[in-house]
Amino acid sequence: MTGSAEGVDIDAEPTAAERRAVVAKRVESGSADLTEITQLAAAAGYDVVGELTQTRTEDAAFMFGKGKVAELRDLVRRTEANAVIVDNDVGPYQTFNIGGELPEGVEVIDRFTLILEIFGQRANTRKAQLQVELAELRYELPRAEAKASLAKRDERPGFMGLGEYDESVERDIKRQISEIRDELESIAAKEEARREQRRDSGFDLVALAGYTNAGKSTLMRRLAAEIDVDENAERHPDLDTTAESQDMLFTTLGTTTRRAEMEKRDVLLTDTVGFIADLPHWLVESFESTLDSVYRADLVLLVVDASESVEAMREKLVTSHDTLYERNEAPIVTVFNKVDRLAPGELADKRAALSGVAPDPVAVSAKTGAGVAELRDRVESELPEWERERLVLPLSDDAMSLVSWIHDHGHVEEETYADDQVALDFEAKPSIVARARSKAAGLAPAEST
Ligand SMILES: Nc1nc2c(ncn2[C@@H]2O[C@H](COP(=O)(O)OP(=O)(O)OP(=O)(O)O)[C@@H](O)[C@H]2O)c(=O)[nH]1
Ligand SMILES: [Mg+2]
Known part of the structure; x- marks a missing residue:
């Protein structure tokens, strides 16, 4: 490949800083819009160096028309891209076929894999990491299933046991999926409890x-x-x-x-x-x-x-x-x-x-x-309407802690101290008003109007 017209430097391994992508999209009718896939590519850290669109029905083998794939190969060579990002749902077989037409080492990435890549890069909490893992496994599962049934069908002397191997891969993916689901569910339950606690406050x-x-x-x-x-x-x-x-x-x-x-x-x-x-x-x-x-x-x-x-x-x-x-x-x-x-x-x-x-x-x-x-x-x-309430409380320590509880949980309009009583006009969520009333009723001697 020395001295090729495209001047591709074969010694240079693409680094993270040099992720060069061609974005491509096929639509059935009208004209393809590459704005969003370009933004997604940028979000994943790619430099978008070329664009290609096609309006036609899906080709079973190549997704694009075969001639378009040749055009894609030329564009990839010219732009020295190391990835092709396709804004369509590209089947595993189509991905393989397109890849086969491109210069060696050029990756074919579909919209979903790209989004997963972004999520994977940004997942910085346990929950986000689990969600990314779950999505990856769910992406792999149908592919593993297809492989297992294919291997089983093709099983012949010399290939014995391959089907079993693929089946165990499939089982392993299913087990991991269910473990992650369990952990995510327990995180969700904790979050739900926290939301309820906040509402109660x-x-x-x-x-x-x-x-x-x-x-x-x-x-x-x-x-x-x-x-x-x-x-x-x-x-x-x-x-x-x-x-x-x-x-x-x-x-x-x-x-x-x-x-x-x-x-x-x-x-x-x-x-x-x-x-x-x-x-x-x-x-x-x-x-x-x-x-x-x-x-x-x-x-x-x-x-x-x-x-x-x-x-x-x-x-x-x-x-x-x-x-x-x-x-x-x-x-x-x-x-x-x-x-x-x-x-x-x-x-x-x-x-x-x-x-x-x-x-x-x-x-x-x-x-x-x-x-x-x-x-x-x-x-x-x-926001859901608040209820108005007026409570007259004695000047005891318990009543004072209720007064501050009401301040914390609602909006006090007026607080008047007279003799040995305090009158509180406030607004709060109906549930909070109900709790304040019952707390007040537990104070002796108190009166509520
Ligand atoms: N001119 C202008 N830019 C804005 C305004 N609000 C947000 N932006 C810009 O829009 C971009 C996206 O803003 P973000 O707040 O990150 O958007 P987001 O909805 O949280 O996006 P995701 O987290 O990716 O879902 C940033 O470059 C912001 O600076 C605005 O009122 N005016
Ligand atoms: Mg945001």
Whole structure:
């Protein structure tokens, strides 16, 4: 290969810094859009050095047409790429065939493997690591099953026992999957208990949801007070107040919960992994428990990047709604973020065009802080109603600790001391009011109106 026209330096091993990829996509009709796969490739650390698209029906052997694969090979040579990233669901057989046409050592990666690669690189909590492992195993399982049944069928003298070997690989994958599931379930149970405990303490749970890169983490930092409430020993990088949000897909993988600054309500805000379209079910299911904090919230803020085109916004809103509506019960407030990037009049046009999928959105800029005060008001008004109560308590030590308990769990409007009594006017969640009443009834002598 010496002195080849392409000038490929065969001595240079590609390092992490030199991951050069060609992105390719086939669509049945219309024209293929490579924007998202390019962003995903960048998120995984690739330099995108070439692009290739095709509009045609699927070729069983090569996914693309055979001539297109030859074109791909030339492009790979010319750009000195060491990976081809295909934004389609490429079967194992097709992957093998495409690879066979490319210069040696060039990897063929599909959309799902790429997303898994990103998740694998970013998984920095036990839970995220388990989820990535689970997704990888679930990706491997059908391939191992196919191999085992193929080996069994082809078993012939000289190949004896291979089928058995493949079957044990398959069993091993199944055993690992069930072990990981058990561990994830116990983590989810702990998280659920913690959510309940927080609710009992009078907190309203608000979750940020939305497509990846919408600006959820940036908005979280805007809304959050300084204190980090996640007792989790594992620190999440998003907790770092000095950390800059990156213009990258899937910057957040784990869940982060922080206290939000609101006028009256004690709100705990949870940021989590972003949505993306066209994920296979095994990948979505592996990350399902990550979204529990969204499904179990009292209110969901659905964040969307309003600087994108109306069509892109609509598609992402629909994807997000599909993901949410399956299991979510909380009210949803749509947040149009990044309004600092809009031209005059653009916001009104987009509001009108999207009123069907996003009724009455709140427009904000997480970056500049514009509209954030309005968002806080909106959050407070959308949260389940609080109840009003007036309690008159004696001036005993027990009563004083109840007074401070009410301060911690609700919003005290007025606290008047007279003679040997204190009158407390407050608002709180119905469950908190009920508990305050029963605590007060246990104090002697007290009277409640
Ligand atoms: N101009 C502008 N940029 C913003 C705004 N909000 C966020 N961004 C930028 O958008 C990019 C993504 O922001 P993130 O907050 O990381 O988005 P995310 O929704 O948490 O993304 P994932 O964690 O990947 O799901 C970053 O480059 C931010 O700086 C905004 O209001 N205006
Ligand atoms: Mg994020």
